[in-house]
Amino acid sequence: MKREALTQKLLVLGVDGMDPRVTRKFLAEGIMPNLQKFIEKGSAREDLSHLGALPTITPACWTTLATGAYPGTHGITCFWRQSPKSLDAVVYNMDSRNCEAEQLWNVTSEAGMKTLVWHWPGSAWPPTSDNPNLNVVDGTQPGSVNMGVAQLDWEKIIAANEEITELIYAPKVERPAGTGCMISDLSAITEEEEEPATDMMELWYGEAAMSGSEIREYIMGPENMEMVIESIPHYDVVNSPLKNAQGWAAAPADAKEFTILTSDGIVRRPTLILKNSDGIYDRIAIYKNKKAEKPIVVLELGKMVSGIVDDINKEGVLKPACRSMKLLELSTDGTSVKLWISNALDIAQDKLWHPKELLKDIVENVGPVQPVSLVGGEDAYLVENVYEPAWDSYSQWQAKALNHLIKNRDYQVVFSHLHNIDCAGHMFWHLAKNLERWSYTDPEVNQNFIRKFYIQTDKYLGEFLHLLDEGWTIMILADHGLLVGEEFPPQIGEYGGMNVQVMEELGYTVMKKDANGKTLKEVDWEKTTAVQTRSNYIYINLKGRDAHGIVDRADKYELERKIMSDLYSYRYKGERVIGLAMRNKDAVVLGTNGPQCGDIFFTVDEGYSRLHGDGLSTVEGAFDTSVSPIFLAAGTGIKENFTTVRTIRQVDIAPTIATLVGVRMPAHCEGGPIYQILTEEM
Amino acid sequence: MSLEQLNANSFEKIIYDNEDSCLVIFSRKSCHVCKEVVPVLEELQPQYRDRVGFYYVDVEEDKNLSQRFSLKGVPQILFFKAGEYQAKLAGAVDEDEVIDKIAEVLES
Numbered sequence A: 001m002k003r004e005a006l007t008q009k010l011l012v013l014g015v016d017g018m019d020p021r022v023t024r025k026f027l028a029e030g031i032m033p034n035l036q037k038f039i040e041k042g043s044a045r046e047d048l049s050h051l052g053a054l055p056t057i058t059p060a061c062w063t064t065l066a067t068g069a070y071p072g073t074h075g076i077t078c079f080w081r082q083s084p085k086s087l088d089a090v091v092y093n094m095d096s097r098n099c100e101a102e103q104l105w106n107v108t109s110e111a112g113m114k115t116l117v118w119h120w121p122g123s124a125w126p127p128t129s130d131n132p133n134l135n136v137v138d139g140t141q142p143g144s145v146n147m148g149v150a151q152l153d154w155e156k157i158i159a160a161n162e163e164i165t166e167l168i169y170a171p172k173v174e175r176p177a178g179t180g181c182m183i184s185d186l187s188a189i190t191e192e193e194e195e196p197a198t199d200m201m202e203l204w205y206g207e208a209a210m211s212g213s214e215i216r217e218y219i220m221g222p223e224n225m226e227m228v229i230e231s232i233p234h235y236d237v238v239n240s241p242l243k244n245a246q247g248w249a250a251a252p253a254d255a256k257e258f259t260i261l262t263s264d265g266i267v268r269r270p271t272l273i274l275k276n277s278d279g280i281y282d283r284i285a286i287y288k289n290k291k292a293e294k295p296i297v298v299l300e301l302g303k304m305v306s307g308i309v310d311d312i313n314k315e316g317v318l319k320p321a322c323r324s325m326k327l328l329e330l331s332t333d334g335t336s337v338k339l340w341i342s343n344a345l346d347i348a349q350d351k352l353w354h355p356k357e358l359l360k361d362i363v364e365n366v367g368p369v370q371p372v373s374l375v376g377g378e379d380a381y382l383v384e385n386v387y388e389p390a391w392d393s394y395s396q397w398q399a400k401a402l403n404h405l406i407k408n409r410d411y412q413v414v415f416s417h418l419h420n421i422d423c424a425g426h427m428f429w430h431l432a433k434n435l436e437r438w439s440y441t442d443p444e445v446n447q448n449f450i451r452k453f454y455i456q457t458d459k460y461l462g463e464f465l466h467l468l469d470e471g472w473t474i475m476i477l478a479d480h481g482l483l484v485g486e487e488f489p490p491q492i493g494e495y496g497g498m499n500v501q502v503m504e505e506l507g508y509t510v511m512k513k514d515a516n517g518k519t520l521k522e523v524d525w526e527k528t529t530a531v532q533t534r535s536n537y538i539y540i541n542l543k544g545r546d547a548h549g550i551v552d553r554a555d556k557y558e559l560e561r562k563i564m565s566d567l568y569s570y571r572y573k574g575e576r577v578i579g580l581a582m583r584n585k586d587a588v589v590l591g592t593n594g595p596q597c598g599d600i601f602f603t604v605d606e607g608y609s610r611l612h613g614d615g616l617s618t619v620e621g622a623f624d625t626s627v628s629p630i631f632l633a634a635g636t637g638i639k640e641n642f643t644t645v646r647t648i649r650q651v652d653i654a655p656t657i658a659t660l661v662g663v664r665m666p667a668h669c670e671g672g673p674i675y676q677i678l679t680e681e682m
Numbered sequence B: 001m002s003l004e005q006l007n008a009n010s011f012e013k014i015i016y017d018n019e020d021s022c023l024v025i026f027s028r029k030s031c032h033v034c035k036e037v038v039p040v041l042e043e044l045q046p047q048y049r050d051r052v053g054f055y056y057v058d059v060e061e062d063k064n065l066s067q068r069f070s071l072k073g074v075p076q077i078l079f080f081k082a083g084e085y086q087a088k089l090a091g092a093v094d095e096d097e098v099i100d101k102i103a104e105v106l107e108s
Helices: A020-028 A033-041 A058-067 A104-110 A186-190 A200-205 A226-230 A357-365 A380-409 A420-432 A443-462 A465-470 A501-505 A553-569 A586-590 A650-661 B008-017 B032-048 B063-068 B095-106
Strands: A009-015 A042-045 A080-082 A090-092 A115-118 A134-137 A151-153 A156-161 A168-174 A234-241 A256-262 A267-275 A281-286 A297-300 A304-314 A317-330 A336-341 A344-346 A413-418 A472-477 A482-484 A511-513 A519-523 A530-533 A537-540 A578-583 A600-604 A620-626 A631-635 A642-644 B022-027 B053-058 B076-081 B084-090
Touching: A009 A058, A009 A443, A009 A465, A009 A650, A020 A033, A020 A443, A020 A620, A033 A042, A033 A443, A033 A465, A033 A472, A033 A631, A058 A104, A058 A650, A104 A115, A104 A134, A104 A413, A104 A650, A115 A380, A151 A304, A151 A317, A156 A256, A168 B063, A226 A420, A234 A256, A256 A304, A256 A336, A267 A304, A267 B008, A281 A317, A297 A304, A297 A317, A304 A344, A304 A380, A317 A380, A336 A380, A357 A380, A380 A413, A380 A420, A380 A443, A420 A443, A420 A482, A420 A620, A465 A472, A465 A631, A472 A650, A501 A530, A537 A553, A553 A578, A553 A600, A578 A586, B008 B022, B008 B053, B008 B063, B022 B032, B022 B095, B032 B053, B032 B095, B076 B095, B084 B095
Parallel strands: A009 A413, A009 A472, A042 A642, A115 A134, A115 A413, A156 A234, B022 B053
Antiparallel strands: A042 A631, A080 A090, A151 A344, A156 A336, A168 A234, A256 A267, A267 A281, A281 A297, A304 A317, A317 A336, A317 A344, A472 A631, A482 A620, A511 A519, A530 A537, A537 A600, A578 A600, B022 B076, B076 B084
């Protein structure tokens, strides 16, 4: 049977972490006017939600959106999958070749529709169809386009004043809130550690991870939890002397100078501090060297400048890279200055662009791929002045890039993803309620930052409104929402590794101890009967299946019963914290069965969830947040100003798109079209 | 002839402001390997007079500089040309390796 298409052009605007509940709060405040227009022109549930898949984890849910299959069916059940060699280790999973269900973009491409998949963090890269209609950009990590492969230099704060006597560079310094940018004792912050510090991005999404190497992270205590790690910003610090300009080819009288270091400290950029016509120092000009006639860029106080291209020196090889910069502070007499420079992205890195010429098109017509910021967290000054504006700039660049491609390349189907809300959520959403651990931060300040990120998102969405008048159908959707947590969570259900604490207390996971009884970071496999890894999974240490298995198959069923019983009885701060626990075979009712879902699937109960990923997809949190994902559709083929009471499941989105554009259902689709919102009776 | 020592400020001037082609050995007084490599450079220095500058930095006296170049050990010879870092040689190196590196990165 062949169906007629209800639309010729369809754009999916995916916004990672966009929560319908808090969105409605902001709609009521009138701060999301563009989204309001989409709603009025389209269809949604009254609460704007859809029922997210489980686990509420990014690649799992984006893969469900792309395939119409539950995670238990498509097999992408976390950022990582279980290492085939060891129960306590995981391996990289943001690889489309691990997906066991057909992606809808392969169907549309093969049906002759030109299709673009833009930074979709779930089973998009590498392209799994060689059909020339399929174009794919990145999708190997959730952050931003090219973030995992093009980064040449890290973010820096440069502080200069007349008291500093020599140039000092301190790489990747952790700066908890309230710490200034002056280096008073270099050795105190750069002393070699017992274990070399590893960047989380590199560990999770770097070259080694992508080539299949094992990642072995143990969550031993609160300090290993992502919300604790991510809330402390780290960046390179440069302290420079500041003096009257000397030896320049092009320095005006009264100019002052200081030095910026880039390229991990090995490249120097002399910088002039300049006066305006009123005699007030109000801007800086960064030069390649003092002989240069023209600056690389001029920065005015308080204005973020993006798309700055400068060479980065990597082992003696110069590579042009794109940066954003902002002059944060400058005293009017020019004696003190502070600025931020973003990470640097190689402007020519095209290995995640298919076809590669797409990058050239974007760079020439829109500008090089912009970096985002990853510094902020509990430092409200940085969130306000750097982190939020950098993401706003990136969002606008992405909107321009997508509009350029849509206008010039005859795409009929576009799947796109933006990560601004989710990235911010991981950094500071938990600070929007006054939890004891962060009592020194201000919840109201952080609530306003949440507001700002939704305003930023509304501005991004507004850049696509014009397409509704050009015959396009637009879906706005998310993978999951984000909670402002009610409590600091227990150490179970943390997605970044093996969760030790609760399972150790219950006696199932046993860690080795040294002669003094101190717990070591090593599992005692001879005594361990089960481990809890990734977001929601418990694996029995089974003989014949697992490398160090000690549990007989005959005992597995009873052991599972005992673990589930103990989980329900477990108390944290006097309360039950486990919501559901079920055997793998029973978890099919949640779509979380199969070999990548553990022997037991469990959820953390409402009230004790982290940001997302550990509980049911209906959990709600403080500040009117929820982990539900948003869904609405508007444009050709969609009823106007219409609400439905239908429960819209995440598996229903792909078949709805297939119906709208008139192609067959993806092969493993388990959902059904949302008939109620379509203009044609089915 | 012994090598001229640089500190943080003279390093800035010579490497970046003057943009001299040069090599800088980062060394430490108590390092045995440094004691073997420094004389190699001292002997080579006259051959490159007016073409390549030969300098040293004492990493204990100028910790900031070694930190800036993320140097994990000594000796390390860093090569600069036109104000840009070009390459480095680490550990026990002989005369031929230094000559080859100068030809490759400073005189090519």
